[in-house]
Amino acid sequence: MRIDVVTIFPDYLSPLSVSLVGKARESGLLDVRVHDLRDYTHDRHRTVDDTPYGGGAGMVMRPEPWGEALDAVTADAETMPTLVVPAASGRPFGQRDAERLAVLDRLVFACGRYEGIDQRVIDDAAERMPVEELSLGDFVLNGGEVATLAMIEAVARLLPGFMGNPESLVEESHSESGLLEYPVYTKPASWRGHDVPEVLLSGNHARIADWRHDQSLLRTQERRPDLLE
Numbered sequence: 001m002r003i004d005v006v007t008i009f010p011d012y013l014s015p016l017s018v019s020l021v022g023k024a025r026e027s028g029l030l031d032v033r034v035h036d037l038r039d040y041t042h043d044r045h046r047t048v049d050d051t052p053y054g055g056g057a058g059m060v061m062r063p064e065p066w067g068e069a070l071d072a073v074t075a076d077a078e079t080m081p082t083l084v085v086p087a088a089s090g091r092p093f094g095q096r097d098a099e100r101l102a103v104l105d106r107l108v109f110a111c112g113r114y115e116g117i118d119q120r121v122i123d124d125a126a127e128r129m130p131v132e133e134l135s136l137g138d139f140v141l142n143g144g145e146v147a148t149l150a151m152i153e154a155v156a157r158l159l160p161g162f163m164g165n166p167e168s169l170v171e172e173s174h175s176e177s178g179l180l181e182y183p184v185y186t187k188p189a190s191w192r193g194h195d196v197p198e199v200l201l202s203g204n205h206a207r208i209a210d211w212r213h214d215q216s217l218l219r220t221q222e223r224r225p226d227l228l229e
């Protein structure tokens with residue numbers, strides 16, 4: 001999978017060079033290219049924003065640099081990529097979205113800042129490629145980079161060969177079961193007076209599986225009853 005990211009803060013995406021995503025890039029499983037939007041400006045100050053039509057506080061990202069940047073990163077596309085635009089006003093991003101995006105050949109992430117990207121950028125791109133405006137959740141960030149990091153990690157970890165042990169993808173929160181993950185423990189069996197639940201030391205795999213399912217159900221009932229509706 002190739003992922004292009006356009007941003008005015010390329011360094012914000014440096015976490016994509018470490019850990020498993022970094023290893024996936026080194027192995028060729030993932031091809032991530034980060035582009036500085038200011039490279040697509042032509043004035044001395046490399047201006048990417050301007051005042052909003054209709055007034056109001058803050059600034060809006062100019063369409064011209066975005067148009068040139070998206071044209072450049074999609075110019076060589078054999079199949080048009082999907083453009084993902086993190087937006088506070090976007091549709092909530094979830095695990096089903098990660099699964100859907102993980103099977104695509106190419107993604108382009110448009111990381112905006114200020115009060116947002118001129119809407120005509122999204123409208124123009126939608127004439128040539130699928131566009132998804134997605135939100136990381138019901139909280140407010142200052143731009144699209146953090147959401148892009150999260151979405152890329154959620155997608156990348158689903159790529160065949162990314163996780164050393166693909167089995168670990170099965171029993172995760174928000175996986176197909178629809179339940180939250182059960183609590184996990186490792187050695188020592190007793191720590192600061194806290195003991196590992198006896199069933200996990202029993203070696204009885206049927207009892208362990210039942211206990212884990214019960215724990216997942218309890219957690220989901222307590223923390224995310226909406227998942228059980």
Ligand SMILES: N#Cc1c(N)n[nH]c1-c1ccc2c(Cl)cn(Cc3cccnc3)c2c1
Binds near residue numbers: 112116134135
């Ligand atoms: N994804 C997501 C997401 C989220 N969950 N919260 N905030 C964002 C997000 C994504 C993109 C931008 C761009 Cl472009 C500018 N801002 C700042 C802003 C904040 C509030 C209202 N208007 C603009 C963004 C915030």
